[in-house]
Amino acid sequence: MKTQLFFSALLAGLVVTGTTFAQDPRERNYYYEILKPQHEPKPLVEGFAQSKVKEYLNRGLSVAPAADGKGIYLSWRMLETDNAQARFDVYRSADGKTRKLNRKPIDTTCDFTDRSPVKGEAVYWVTCTADGKESEKVKADFSTLRNYRSIRLNRQVKAGKVGVADLNGDGTYDYIIRTPETNVDPGMPGDLTGKTYQIEAYLSDGTFLWSKDLGQGIEPGIWYSPYVVYDFNGDGKAEVALKTAPDNVRRDEKGRVDSGDEYLTVLDGMTGQEIAHVDWPKRNDRYGNLVRRNRNQIGMAFLDGKTPCILACRGTYKLMTVEAWQLNKDKLDPVWKWDGDEENPVVRSMGSHNMVCGDVDEDGREEILLGSCMLDDNGTLLWSAGLGHPDKVYLTDIHPERPGMEVFLCLEPWHDNGRGVCMVDARSGEPVWNIGHKTFHVGDGMVADIDASHKGLECFAKEDRKGGSTDQYLLAADGTYLSRNKDVPSCRNWAWWDADLLRETFAGDDNRWGASSSSNGKALSIVKWKGAELTHGIEGDILMIADLYGDWREEIVTALDGEIRIYTTNIPARDRRVTLMQDPVYRSYIAHRSMGYPQSPVPSYYLGE
8 A cells, every 4th residue: 555655645646756855844743644665674684793892092191392381281081881980090201200199080071281391201001999990101391392292194195084993903093194185076177097996994093004096996086985994803903994996996087987896805904915805786777877977885784783794886867776784704794785776665865975883773683774774683674764965964862852863964855845954854754844945055064062042952054155145044942033144153173072962163364154174275273153263273184073082072184295193282280081982873983984985973862062
């Protein structure tokens, strides 16, 4: 009966394939009902892991000049294994003498400022009084200390993407970059002849490990070269999963590849040597034009709640497919395959420019948000909102008074029914609210708590000129309009940087509110929305925003010629919380930042004032 309703609606013009949506807002509930998946459930995934594969993290001790220039600021992680009563002591060793610097144990924050640093080099560490364990030791010289760490690259190139994971098992994040920074979109013209990408690995101290040229089989664009870094086999050290192809594939006169072998390959993180490979999802005319519409992504999800599975994904604007694999020791074992055309109703054109995974139905297993649709952990469709391709989509607890998480969608297709900017329930896909009027091409969006006077996260979005509209929207978590076309913040890069729970953004020297992922050669400032400048002099193009070390607040990874920098805050904290990297949804955002278009990460829980 539901299938008959779907095709009746299709013939009546209520549903348009490709940019699927209900024409009349009154049809919303009926429309949602006919897009519920109709299929026999597949069996649950049972991976190799007996218990959940978890990253080992050390204290992540960070040192930087104090914000006022008077002393050395130290910050460290609180871990999920720490209890609420955990207290810390700070030690310094210099000139053959060791001294405890704090008078009372530190129990309200995970930071401390040494107001009387010694001349020359000193070594710092912290201990947790509950178990007496010492953190890693960090060297610092007040006269040369900076608010960033620098990693010099093996060549004088600029990184275009970065992945972070622990390659050697020491509890500190290392860096796997893709160079150069140039990129060709499938829909853009350009001569790619002879151009290739390289993947390079560096330890946290800057030690260069290896470099791999992806060769002529991989076109130098982000939709052909996805990679993700994680400990896939559970040995405590991360591997690199990526799309590869042999050099003997044929490129056309413009350097495009439309035939030949393609592989999902896993490399050893320390050596770059291949561990295993299998075929990448096959090319198919159902994806649409293989030059214009061929988008490839790669991901990671705990499909059984314990085993980190690798997701090889193809398609965005028409057919979408996902193949799941597990790295069982040194072998890639198949888990399941999903083909959107095999769903009832057919799921097409729902893909986004990235993905994030999380347990939205609270069964202990992670689902996969591909865009306007959510895959269940067993490789079947959990729901489809039926709204077409979103340029931006966020999974988090936007409205803390509602149970569970929500999904905020910013849709590229035209929508007469008000759902071009909307929120749906993450568990069911059911509509929560929309802006209630026609949109044309919503190309950007973000969720962040930027105004403490409203409950929940603010939701903001912007249309671009491609659809003929440049309208901008700022809404509260319940969908209430806060502003339109005035005082709408940038959607690009946001970070938790100062001591409060409101999130901060970036401003260039020549454009106070025009933050972007690129500094265009000028230093960026971190600013409060409609407020003061907090930190100036962030140099380079922003590659990643993530809680990589120090306390729960985030670091900024930037790319310069021959260098990446990791900037950290030196603003004293007012509270403490478990590192964001131990929240599974936040960690998923960071894992997927090395492929697709960038989005600022958010955790599974509400984090705001």
